Amino acid sequence: MDVMPRWADVILVPVISIILAFAISGLVILGIGENPWDALTTMVSGALGSTYGWGYTLYYATNFIFTGLCVAVAFHARLFNIGGEGQAALGGLGVALVCLAVPWPHWALALPAAILGGALFGAFWAAIPAWAQAWRGSHIVITTIMFNFIAAALLNYLLVNTLKPQGSMDPATARFPEGAHLPTLAEMLNPIGIPFSGAGPANVSFVIALLACLLVWVLIWRTRLGYEIRAYGHSEPAAVYAGISPRKIIMLTMMISGALAGLMAINNVMGEAERLVLNSVEGAGFIGIAVALMGRSHPLGVLLAAILFGFLYQGGAELALFTSIPRELIVVIQALVILFTGALDNMVRMPIEALFLRARDRRAAKASAEPPAGPEAKTEPAAR
Amino acid sequence: MDFATLLQILDSTLRLSAPLILACLAGLFSERAGILDIGLEGKMLVAAFASGAVAYTTGSVWIGLLAAIGASMALSAIHGVASITFRGNQLISGVALNFLAAGMTVLIAQSWFGQGGRTPSLFGGARFEPVTLPFAESLADVPILGPIYADLLSGHSILVYVALLTVPLTWWVLFRTRFGLRLRAVGENPAAVDTAGVSVVGLRYASVAIAGLLCGIAGSYLSTGLQAGFVKDMTAGRGYIALAALIFAKWRPWYALGACLLFGLLQALALRYQNLDIFGIPLPTQIMDAAPYILTVVILAGFVGKAIPPRAGGEPYVKER
Numbered sequence: 001m002d003v004m005p006r007w008a009d010v011i012l013v014p015v016i017s018i019i020l021a022f023a024i025s026g027l028v029i030l031g032i033g034e035n036p037w038d039a040l041t042t043m044v045s046g047a048l049g050s051t052y053g054w055g056y057t058l059y060y061a062t063n064f065i066f067t068g069l070c071v072a073v074a075f076h077a078r079l080f081n082i083g084g085e086g087q088a089a090l091g092g093l094g095v096a097l098v099c100l101a102v103p104w105p106h107w108a109l110a111l112p113a114a115i116l117g118g119a120l121f122g123a124f125w126a127a128i129p130a131w132a133q134a135w136r137g138s139h140i141v142i143t144t145i146m147f148n149f150i151a152a153a154l155l156n157y158l159l160v161n162t163l164k165p166q167g168s169m170d171p172a173t174a175r176f177p178e179g180a181h182l183p184t185l186a187e188m189l190n191p192i193g194i195p196f197s198g199a200g201p202a203n204v205s206f207v208i209a210l211l212a213c214l215l216v217w218v219l220i221w222r223t224r225l226g227y228e229i230r231a232y233g234h235s236e237p238a239a240v241y242a243g244i245s246p247r248k249i250i251m252l253t254m255m256i257s258g259a260l261a262g263l264m265a266i267n268n269v270m271g272e273a274e275r276l277v278l279n280s281v282e283g284a285g286f287i288g289i290a291v292a293l294m295g296r297s298h299p300l301g302v303l304l305a306a307i308l309f310g311f312l313y314q315g316g317a318e319l320a321l322f323t324s325i326p327r328e329l330i331v332v333i334q335a336l337v338i339l340f341t342g343a344l345d346n347m348v349r350m351p352i353e354a355l356f357l358r359a360r361d362r363r364a365a366k367a368s369a370e371p372p373a374g375p376e377a378k379t380e381p382a383a384r
Numbered sequence: 385m386d387f388a389t390l391l392q393i394l395d396s397t398l399r400l401s402a403p404l405i406l407a408c409l410a411g412l413f414s415e416r417a418g419i420l421d422i423g424l425e426g427k428m429l430v431a432a433f434a435s436g437a438v439a440y441t442t443g444s445v446w447i448g449l450l451a452a453i454g455a456s457m458a459l460s461a462i463h464g465v466a467s468i469t470f471r472g473n474q475l476i477s478g479v480a481l482n483f484l485a486a487g488m489t490v491l492i493a494q495s496w497f498g499q500g501g502r503t504p505s506l507f508g509g510a511r512f513e514p515v516t517l518p519f520a521e522s523l524a525d526v527p528i529l530g531p532i533y534a535d536l537l538s539g540h541s542i543l544v545y546v547a548l549l550t551v552p553l554t555w556w557v558l559f560r561t562r563f564g565l566r567l568r569a570v571g572e573n574p575a576a577v578d579t580a581g582v583s584v585v586g587l588r589y590a591s592v593a594i595a596g597l598l599c600g601i602a603g604s605y606l607s608t609g610l611q612a613g614f615v616k617d618m619t620a621g622r623g624y625i626a627l628a629a630l631i632f633a634k635w636r637p638w639y640a641l642g643a644c645l646l647f648g649l650l651q652a653l654a655l656r657y658q659n660l661d662i663f664g665i666p667l668p669t670q671i672m673d674a675a676p677y678i679l680t681v682v683i684l685a686g687f688v689g690k691a692i693p694p695r696a697g698g699e700p701y702v703k704e705r
Contacts, residue, residue, distance in 0.1 A: 032492065032495035132684065136684070141475050154670070335482075344465075
């Protein structure tokens with residue numbers, strides 16, 4: 001069944017897909033009359049050329065690590081969670097409620113509580129579609145899409161009507177107390193002698209995101225539950241035969257997934273804005289889809305893809321500032337990455353598989369005087 | 385609420401329902417053939433932009449309409465290649481196309497017109513003008529029925545009538561023609577269609593193309609009928625509402641009309657009343673925004689009848705070798 005060596009599957013195919021996506025993005029830039037090379041250098045120097053740029057790149061990356069892990073965990077159970085956007089919005093509500101409830105004395109106390117609040121609210125928002133799928137058989141993709149809109153309406157209502165401080169016109173909560181302020185990377189690195197610009201919003205949440213990557217890796221590949229999730233994802237009948245309850249797996253996987261999306265709020269709500277505003281997620285939930293696809297649902301891949309998208313986001317902002325290329329270029333690149341690494345995966349995979357097959361046949365023909373097992377291998381179905 | 389207000393609300397219901405109906409029927413053709421399509425939103429958006437931009441440049445709304453259909457069908461073609469030829473994940477392809485549309489329309493609009501991702505305002509021949517139905521003015525004085533005919537039914541853009549006529553047409557094509565029978569069969573049991581010697585791939589491409597055509601008309605209506613020009617993200621979730629209506633209608637054309645009119649009414653009410661009182665209980669506008677989605681979740685969870693999608697939906701067909 002394994003036509004390709006593992007390295008080709010894990011690295012070669014995604015890299016070719018991404019090169020294709022970026023090549024077409026370059027053509028798009030050419031098409032609107034700009035120079036792709038200049039655009040690239042502007043993005044690299046703006047996003048990676050200074051600790052100021054890194055402060056933003058890592059801030060965005062933190063968001064995308066959480067939403068990417070959210071989609072990735074669900075992918076392992078072959079569940080497509082498009083609801084990261086809504087779950088992260090609800091996570092924001094959870095974090096805001098926790099931060100406003102108590103006059104926190106120190107962030108080290110506020111952060112664990114906020115993590116709990118964000119994760120619980122996110123998990124709750126994912127649990128309803130999960131329940132609808134596990135018990136009522138409704139399609140998780142459609143339900144999670146619907147829940148994104150419901151979440152948007154709910155937060156809109158709460159911010160306009162109940163959470164807004166008296167006399168304020170702005171649909172946002174009050175500022176969080178001083179004690180809930182998370183240290184930025186600059187505040188963490190400067191005391192130990194590493195100069196880092198204080199302007200960027202990257203904060204201690206980045207460390208939590210790295211920890212989340214590790215924990216997800218442990219969960220998926222080193223625990224019994226992770227094994228059950230992967231088994232269910234590979235084959236539901238086989239999992240049922242092995243005594244794994246599909247309902248339990250759907251519920252737990254989706255709740256973990258939603259909790260990860262909800263955790264994003266410690267970065268954007270608690271770390272950056274320090275209050276809950278309208279549309280605080282800003283599409284990060286959807287970028288998680290691209291990040292998870294690009295990272296092949298592996299935490300390490302998600303981490304790298306999230307940093308790449310963080311770079312694109314910050315670089316895109318720089319582009320909008322210094323050239324006439326609008327920020328929406330990033331949306332196009334994101335779309336192409338999803339298209340090539342997700343939907344058009346076979347377009348890249350099939351020719352590469354054919355190449356490897358031919359190479360193997362040739363080796364087999366050389367190795368033995370006997371007629372090779374070529375014809376059999378050739379008829380092997382390439383599709384999964 | 386007096387009669388005139390009621391008529392006004394129903395009138396705007398009709399206008400707001402038209403794009404939903406077209407998009408919903410587009411999804412109906414596609415999903416009945418087993419190709420899930422969450423890219424309705426993106427297709428409408430590129431169509432809205434293409435028709436706005438081309439109608440402004442050429443001054444002719446009809447050329448704009450053609451451009452809209454062309455743009456929408458180009459996205460359909462990508463969806464077809466990804467999900468039929470390369471047997472990719474149809475949902476992921478749809479998500480990608482929605483983003484592609486959201487980004488590309490603004491990018492091209494900015495480099496074409498330089499007005500911050502919008503087209504200039506359309507007027508004159510670059511818009512679909514209201515059509516006055518025959519005798520509308522002379523019948524307007526007839527009590528009750530006169531205003532209903534003259535104010536409610538007459539005076540819409542031609543595409544609204546196209547949308548309404550597409551419903552019986554869709555029903556006829558799907559349930560009274562050989563093509564429709566095969567199209568429905570390919571969404572239920574593609575292997576059986578293949579065994580009968582009919583091309584599964586051909587039928588599915590045809591259904592995806594029809595979806596592109598209908599989304600093209602819907603998008604064109606948004607920028608040249610409902611509004612005068614394209615603005616960034618002007619579909620505003622209508623593709624998803626159409627998707628919701630499709631499930632609400634359980635993948636049937638006449639029910640789709642009903643569902644789209646209902647969701648159109650909700651939009652019209654939310655547009656007119658910021659806060660609506662029902663039996664003394666204030667109903668915030670956000671409830672109205674969320675209602676289509678909540679209703680769909682409830683329907684999908686099987687509380688109000690079971691919504692059973694076409695059986696082969698979302699599964700790529702692999703011919704046996």
